Amino acid sequence: MVANISSMVEDGNQSNSNNCSLEFNNLGVTAYILSISVLGIVLNIFVLTVFVLHKKPCTVAEIYLSNLAAADLFLVSFLPFWAANVYHKFDWIFGLAMCKMVNVSILMNVYCSIYFVVLISIDRYLALVHPLSLEKxxxxxxxxxxxxxxxxxxxxxxxxxxxxxxxxxxKNITSCSELDETLLQATEWMILVLGFFIPISIIFFCTAKILKALRNRSIQGVKMRKKDQKANALVLAVLLAFLICWVPYHLRSIPTWLYKARILAKCSSEIIQHFCGQFFTYLAFFNSVANPILYVIVGRNFRDKLKELINQWDQKRSATIRLTTASTRILRSVKS
Structure with missing residues (x-):
């Protein structure tokens, strides 16, 4: 994923000589990536804290959501390195080990995020369409x-x-790049097939069945439990946010395909690829911030867990204060 941004910038610089006017706002992109990183770290740690410290065990959906939050946290924790790379105009200053780790962390998030969403979709599908036969x-x-x-x-x-x-x-920089073109193409096809087409097909299938089941229940006048309604609303919101943020990223290569099919001119293809590639890649990063916000806004069960956790802390604090006060009184009575 990161390699694509570097190559787009390099292509853009080369195309300036061919009257393709491309500009890369290093400072603006750096500020955006850092803001995504800070917000993502704070919000995802907050979500994981609520799931981990709450006294009640997590439901199946919450297990998947907490792992999705962990995947998002893993991604945003490495983004400051990439922000520094953008700020230094893609001159990598962190050494070979971090070059590999940062890029692997981003690619792992691409795969893990979409497959956790697949698991969430399958869970809701089983809960609504096969609630008894596949309960195990x-x-x-x-x-x-x-x-x-x-x-x-x-x-x-x-x-x-x-x-x-x-x-x-x-030239005057050291870039963190993929040198083997054959392996690069193989990786891109793996991302497209294993990280997009297959999981998206499963998600669409499950979502269609979920919506059909909800519509049938509405027609039949069957009322769902409030707990199931809340879970479905959150899952559908997470699915929608994921599709909005990630589908454009996976379709960013369309201008290149159109150029190879001779539908677009080379310059037009480069300009579209340059700006769409930047926008869609950083839109994908935003999904790591959107998810924890959705848990709070849409996830009623999550808010209930948060309230219960705050009450637990208040009770412990009150008990500690009472114990301290009692200890102080005993010490004073002994001294007197």
Whole structure:
């Protein structure tokens, strides 16, 4: 993903000589990435804190949502390195190890995020369409195993990026680039097929079945439990936010395909690819901030957990104050 931004900037600089006017606002993009990173770290730590410290065990949906928050936190924690890279005009100053780690973290988020959304979609599909026959698949133990599998899958699919990332001296800078063009193309096709088409197909299938089941229940006059209504609203909101943020990113190569098909001129293709690539890539980053905001705004169950957690802390604080006061009184009575 990061490689695409670097290549777009380089292509843009080369195309200036061909009367393709492209500009890259390093300062503005740096500020945006840093703001996404700070907000993402604070909000996702907040979400994970609520899920982890709450006294009640997480539901299956909450297990998936907490892992999605962890994946988002993993991404935004490495974004400051990329912001510094953009600010220095893609002169990588952090060494080879961080060059590999930062890019692997971003690619892992691409895979893990969409497959956690797949698991969330499947969970809601099973809850609404097959509530009894496949109930065993909606147990917390099974959900935790699925999450471990997703993390392993995300790490495994990121290995080609880890291998191919190298430090490449280029004029007055050292870029963090992928040097093997064949491996780069293979990685891009893996992202497109395994990180987009297959999971998106599953998500669309589950969402269509969910909406159909909700419509049928509405027609039949079957009332859903408030708990299920809240869970469905949050899941659908997360799905919508994910599609808005990530689908354009995966479709950013369309201008290149149109150029190869001779539908677009080379200059037009470069200009569209340049600006769409920048906008859609940083829109994808924003999803890591949007998710925790949705938990608070749409997730009624999450807000209830937060209120209960605050009450727990208030009770503990009150108990500590009472204990301290009692201890002080005992000490005073002993001294007197």
């Amino acid at each position: 698949m909606r147990r917390p133990k099974f959900a935790k195993i699925c999450c471990v599998v997703v993390w392993i899958l995300g790490l495994s699919l990121s290995i080609p990026k880890f291998i191919n990332r190298k430090l490449a001296p280029d």
